[in-house]
Amino acid sequence: MRGRWGRSPCGFKSRPRHQPHPILKVENLSISIGEKKIVDSVNFSLSESEVLGIVGESGSGKTMTAMSIVRLLPQSAKVAGQIIFDGVNLLSLSEKQLQRIRGKDIFVIMQNPHSVFNPVFKVGYQVVEPLIIHRKESFSSSISKAERVFAEVGISDPKLRLNSYPHELSGGMKQRAVISISILSKVKLIIADEPTTALDPTVEAQIIKLLRTIVEKNRSAMIFISHDISLVAWISDMVAVMYGGWIVEYGTVSDVLRTPSHPYTRALIDATPQRKGKGIPGSPQDINWQGCRFAKRCPLAQNKCFSEVPPDNLYNSKIVKCFFPL
Numbered sequence: 001m002r003g004r005w006g007r008s009p010c011g012f013k014s015r016p017r018h019q020p021h022p023i024l025k026v027e028n029l030s031i032s033i034g035e036k037k038i039v040d041s042v043n044f045s046l047s048e049s050e051v052l053g054i055v056g057e058s059g060s061g062k063t064m065t066a067m068s069i070v071r072l073l074p075q076s077a078k079v080a081g082q083i084i085f086d087g088v089n090l091l092s093l094s095e096k097q098l099q100r101i102r103g104k105d106i107f108v109i110m111q112n113p114h115s116v117f118n119p120v121f122k123v124g125y126q127v128v129e130p131l132i133i134h135r136k137e138s139f140s141s142s143i144s145k146a147e148r149v150f151a152e153v154g155i156s157d158p159k160l161r162l163n164s165y166p167h168e169l170s171g172g173m174k175q176r177a178v179i180s181i182s183i184l185s186k187v188k189l190i191i192a193d194e195p196t197t198a199l200d201p202t203v204e205a206q207i208i209k210l211l212r213t214i215v216e217k218n219r220s221a222m223i224f225i226s227h228d229i230s231l232v233a234w235i236s237d238m239v240a241v242m243y244g245g246w247i248v249e250y251g252t253v254s255d256v257l258r259t260p261s262h263p264y265t266r267a268l269i270d271a272t273p274q275r276k277g278k279g280i281p282g283s284p285q286d287i288n289w290q291g292c293r294f295a296k297r298c299p300l301a302q303n304k305c306f307s308e309v310p311p312d313n314l315y316n317s318k319i320v321k322c323f324f325p326l
């Protein structure tokens, strides 16, 4: 059964925030395209075996924030700030240096698994290709490893599937095959951008469980992006709520989603189908608006909110960008 808001197996679990080794530190990240600021002064960090959920309405900057880490952004995008991954500022690397990190240390799982595979090559070859390129392994030894990993992620008859063409695999099977690549490559960071949106609810639940297992078993870190707050609650340790290119609330799943402090987080939770919500009235504000970007939709807005940008304050163990938190 699909884990739903408030009933999910992992929802609101207060996992202790173990910080053995912060693998990623994003500091003052800003992204603009032309005059438009898409992401504005964003800060977060991530340790191994930890999942950061990024949630927010469409257009809030979730994908842009995550893709800036691997610099998969539109060519016209300008990025400022620091993205420290494993001690190195990724923004200071050349494209060639970054290419070595993509696929070897950082792996991106996109919404649509169908677009990952080239239809003319067999699945097996495409799954083991990073092992051959980045880790200089032989084809036969990497295919044996892939067979074991396919079985581990729940793909039936691994030998047959590895020897199949992509169109012979279902959507769920393909997404499992994509996840297998991240396991085989032993990546340190997985960026999963709406990885289950194209799947039916039963398969979605299985994939979410699988991703959580991998993070814990392989001690990877993961950024999990979704507009679905219940999925984020289910899988994440930490949550960043994004609105208009800002992170408006950031803290542990339990602190942010059990006792939201930002009016937008509150509205987002109330808008979920589980709360019989009907969406948040109004539409997202122009990102170049001078005051709080949520002001025109916020039930608590006061004069100040329309003219000044709220600071990031430490409030109830969270970072909250609001003059009048709940």
Ligand SMILES: Nc1ncnc2c1ncn2[C@@H]1O[C@H](COP(=O)(O)OP(=O)(O)OP(=O)(O)O)[C@@H](O)[C@H]1O
Binding pocket: 033, 038, 056, 057, 058, 059, 060, 061, 062, 063, 064, 065, 074, 227
């Ligand atoms: N190629 C582009 N050129 C100009 N603006 C862009 C481009 N791609 C995205 N944007 C803008 O950047 C903002 C953030 O986009 P982003 O894709 O990060 O949103 P998102 O939160 O991932 O939304 P969704 O939930 O729909 O995936 C949006 O306002 C969008 O219009």
Ligand code: SF4
Binding pocket: 262, 263, 264, 292, 293, 294, 295, 296, 298, 299, 300, 301, 302, 305, 310, 321, 322, 323, 324, 325
């Ligand atoms: S700063 Fe003002 S408008 Fe913005 S969320 Fe807080 S109360 Fe609402």
Ligand SMILES: [Mg+2]
Binding pocket: 062, 063, 064, 193
């Ligand atoms: Mg997106």
